[in-house]
Amino acid sequence: MQVHRTVIDGVLLLVPSAIGVDGSRALTFDTSVALRHGIDASRFVQDSQSRSMCGVVRGMHGRTGSGEAKLVRCAHGAMFDVVVDARPGSPTFGRVATFRLDDVDMHQLHIPAGCLHGFQALTETVDTCYRIDAEHDPTEDVSVRWDDPDLDIRWPLPPTVISPKDRGAGSWRDLRVQLTGRPDRIPA
Known part of the structure; x- marks a missing residue:
């Protein structure tokens, strides 16, 4: 398994190593490699899975308080995954x-606590798996609209389904003020 840094501090892309001549198996997670990159697998306390149909948009979701780190992968199909750094002290x-x-490359994302996360299903059926390092506390849930103009997320497909909760989510500007006391726009 290889671990690659991304444009967001602490968000890591985990790339599996092929096992066998035909590439039909892959080492998708290695505790010792993950630990060298700051991912302590023993901290994961919940596994969750969601199923979405093509075009469904879920997000952008996060948590206040101490938040939750996630290890996200697509077990079936393909998805467009989005992360927003909502940690006020972060350089990003x-x-x-x-x-x-997707279920071909089998990449995973490690998303640190304090980030917003969302995705869009790109194939007929998408199964998304999450390993989470904190039990869910609904009183800490925060969300930002999937189509917030300040975030300017370019979703690849026209959305087919968006939950009422996600349609009623707040703005990035309001969350930014809540987190920092400043309404400044996101960095270029």
Whole structure:
């Protein structure tokens, strides 16, 4: 397994190593490699899975308080994955990063606590798996609209389904003020 840094501080792309001549198996997670990059697998306390149909957009979701780190992968299909750095002290605060996760390359994303996360299903059926390092506390949930103009996320497909909760989410500007006391725009 290889670990690559991304444009957001602390967001890591985990790339599996092929096993076998035909490439039909892959080493998708190695505890010792992950630990060298600051991912302590023993901290994961929940595994979750969601199923989405093509065009569905979920996000942008995060948590206040101590937040939660996630290890995200696409077990079936392909998805457009989005991370926004919502950690006020981070050097990449406000930055948006996008990734393609699928069941062919089997890449995973490690998303540190304090980031917003969302995705769009690109294939007929998408199964998304999450390993989470904190039990869910709904009182800490925060969300920003998937189409917030300040984030300017370029979703690859027209959205087919967006939950009422996600349609009613707040703005990046309001969350930024809540987190920092400043309404400045995101960095270029």
